[in-house]
Amino acid sequence: MLYQEEFVAVGTIRKGHGFRGHARIEVDDQYEADFEKQKFLFLMIDGYPVPFRITESTQQRHHLIKLEHIDSPEELIKYHQASIYLLARDVSSVAQTTHAPALEGMTLIDSTSGLTGLITQVEEYPQQVMATIVINDSTHLVPIHEDLINDIDMDNMTISMALPEGLLDL
Secondary structure (H helix, E strand, O other), rough: OOHHEEEEEEEEEEEEEEOEEEEEEEEHHHHHHHHOOOOEEEEOOOOOEEEEEEEEEEOOOEEEEEOOOOHHHHHHHHHHHEEEEHHHHHHHHOOOOOOHHHHHOOEEEEEOOOEEEEEEEEEOOOOOOOEEEOOOEEEEEEEEOOOOOOEEEOOEEEEEEEEOOOOOOO
């Protein structure tokens, strides 16, 4: 069974287009590349993720898609302004942030410098997830990126990272 935590909202169905049930959609910039590879998208219906096959997809000024079994504007209207979801595992930017909210309160261990610090906050910026780290009463911003993470140990509440030299200079 799939849970809501396994999905990422990537955009919105804005309105119908034409008379065959096409939809004009908006996809968040950070998910564009991932969305273009998809054959399915999910809509939450009565709190449950329901898959819809994308049978046509074009991008001119806007994304236009056609979903299987939606063949008229009347069938599409109930989905206007609905959020579009993809499986988290199909979204490349989520691979680096899947554990991001759970990182708050963990200890970061920098394998490069040997320094350790407490992660007090994790925030998602437009191009990067950043963690606020406190080391000896000094605050640092550290990028949370899959290329820098060596290990996440949820049992011991630690994350081991290989940070660029000088990033945690005191």
